[in-house]
Amino acid sequence: MSAYINKILEDLKKSCIGQEVFIQAATEVLSSLEPLLNSDKKYEKHAILERITIPERVVSFRVTYVDDNGKPRVNNGYRVQFNSAIGPYKGGLRFHPSVNLGVLKFLGFEQIFKNSLTGVSMGGGKGGSDFDPKGKSDNEIMRFCQNFMSELYRHIGNTTDVPAGDIGVGGREIGYLFGQYKKITGLYDGILTGKGLNWGGSLARTQATGYGSVYFINNMLKKAGLGLEGKKCAVSGSGNVAIYTVEKLKQLGATAITVSDSNGFVYDPDGIDVALLKELKEIKRARLSEYVKSKPNAKYTPSTEYKAGTNGVWSVPCDGAFPSATQNELNLEDIKTLYANGCRFVCEGANMPSTLEAIDFMLAQKDFYFAPAKAANAGGVATSGLEMMQNAGMTSWSFDEVDTKLQGIMKHIFELSYETSKEFGQEGNIVLGSNIAGFRKVADAMIDQGYL
Numbered sequence: 001m002s003a004y005i006n007k008i009l010e011d012l013k014k015s016c017i018g019q020e021v022f023i024q025a026a027t028e029v030l031s032s033l034e035p036l037l038n039s040d041k042k043y044e045k046h047a048i049l050e051r052i053t054i055p056e057r058v059v060s061f062r063v064t065y066v067d068d069n070g071k072p073r074v075n076n077g078y079r080v081q082f083n084s085a086i087g088p089y090k091g092g093l094r095f096h097p098s099v100n101l102g103v104l105k106f107l108g109f110e111q112i113f114k115n116s117l118t119g120v121s122m123g124g125g126k127g128g129s130d131f132d133p134k135g136k137s138d139n140e141i142m143r144f145c146q147n148f149m150s151e152l153y154r155h156i157g158n159t160t161d162v163p164a165g166d167i168g169v170g171g172r173e174i175g176y177l178f179g180q181y182k183k184i185t186g187l188y189d190g191i192l193t194g195k196g197l198n199w200g201g202s203l204a205r206t207q208a209t210g211y212g213s214v215y216f217i218n219n220m221l222k223k224a225g226l227g228l229e230g231k232k233c234a235v236s237g238s239g240n241v242a243i244y245t246v247e248k249l250k251q252l253g254a255t256a257i258t259v260s261d262s263n264g265f266v267y268d269p270d271g272i273d274v275a276l277l278k279e280l281k282e283i284k285r286a287r288l289s290e291y292v293k294s295k296p297n298a299k300y301t302p303s304t305e306y307k308a309g310t311n312g313v314w315s316v317p318c319d320g321a322f323p324s325a326t327q328n329e330l331n332l333e334d335i336k337t338l339y340a341n342g343c344r345f346v347c348e349g350a351n352m353p354s355t356l357e358a359i360d361f362m363l364a365q366k367d368f369y370f371a372p373a374k375a376a377n378a379g380g381v382a383t384s385g386l387e388m389m390q391n392a393g394m395t396s397w398s399f400d401e402v403d404t405k406l407q408g409i410m411k412h413i414f415e416l417s418y419e420t421s422k423e424f425g426q427e428g429n430i431v432l433g434s435n436i437a438g439f440r441k442v443a444d445a446m447i448d449q450g451y452l
């Protein structure tokens with residue numbers, strides 16, 4: 001690693017105590033920028049790494065709400081406005097007990113480069129709370145969202161910062177957040193994406209992250225003369241990304257044979273039943289263990305039975321894996337097991353699901369295709385960009401129109417990343433290609449706009 005990159009990472013380790021996942025994300029991006037930074041010294045001259053690794057602004061606030069028993073409950077709320085060089089801050093809100101500043105900085109940092117790759121003008125941001133939606137009533141969720149927005153509203157706007165969903169924030173939460181924004185400000189602005197279809201949302205936004213990641217790997221496999229047809233795929237997670245990954249895999253002739261949640265995973269040799277999965281997760285908000293009740297051939301394995309230090313879902317033999325749950329859910333031991341069992345591609349639907357060691361292992365295999373999150377899961381935020389365009393034009397496009405644009409964007413991201421990997425002498429290394437391509441656009445904009 002070059003002295004410049006090394007120094008930045010060492011400084012970050014000192015200034016970001018306890019923010020391990022942010023350091024991990026920064027290490028992954030910065031270490032792959034070396035060929036670019038060596039070939040053009042302007043990035044060092046203009047202190048780009050020093051600047052791009054510090055958020056432009058972090059807002060932190062208290063969220064208090066009253067639970068169904070009349071008891072006051074208190075959580076931390078945040079918005080990390082990381083970089084606005086190429087557009088308004090854009091990125092989701094995550095409600096999960098694991099949320100803290102380090103997690104949101106990692107997500108916001110990733111978002112900068114992911115959004116840049118989409119070709120839509122969007123900067124990077126992320127927000128959320130350590131609020132745990134699990135087991136909360138609908139009214140508790142509503143009161144929490146209203147109180148969260150009572151603080152957040154003063155920091156967002158359709159040309160300043162446009163949040164969306166992420167883990168724990170779906171259509172229901174976006175509705176409550178939007179309602180409160182409108183009540184406080186009186187504005188019917190497109191300040192959130194992922195809105196309901198009757199009130200400003202975009203068709204295909206719900207499907208976009210999962211569909212987009214399957215489109216991405218399809219482009220990548222095609223380039224190598226391969227295809228998804230007939231492939232057995234292990235998918236982790238059972239939220240929005242996983243559901244629509246399973247659905248699109250089926251449409252393209254592949255079969256998803258697993259899904260998971262934090263309590264365990266389901267293996268269905270007949271292929272995951274998407275309709276059943278949607279009913280359980282989107283309508284009943286049930287645990288995944290319910291799946292096997294109506295599918296006698298399927299097997300549920302609770303996480304208590306996983307081999308220590310591994311994620312059980314990756315022990316199932318498959319041709320390709322789609323980690324679509326959360327960060328660091330696929331480690332070195334997991335990828336070695338997958339590889340030994342015949343898996344030859346990984347497509348990241350979640351943000352940073354693979355550890356640095358797992359990524360190194362994948363990149364070292366000649367017969368392996370690795371589609372990193374920043375490129376592969378950019379379809380969600382890209383379609384958020386399409387939602388913003390429709391809102392700005394006071395129009396709405398058909399499902400096919402949006403889906404066609406999404407396919408075009410995923411193809412563009414793949415080609416841009418591939419061409420960039422070639423430009424820097426590492427053809428096919430999409431980690432390097434996507435990081436350099438995403439970074440270069442933002443860094444050049446920062447140089448154009450002066451020292452801010």
Ligand code: GLU
Pocket residue numbers: 090091092093162163164165166167193351377378380381382384
């Ligand atoms: N949370 C999603 C992501 O990680 C979507 C963000 C958005 O649509 O703004 O990219």
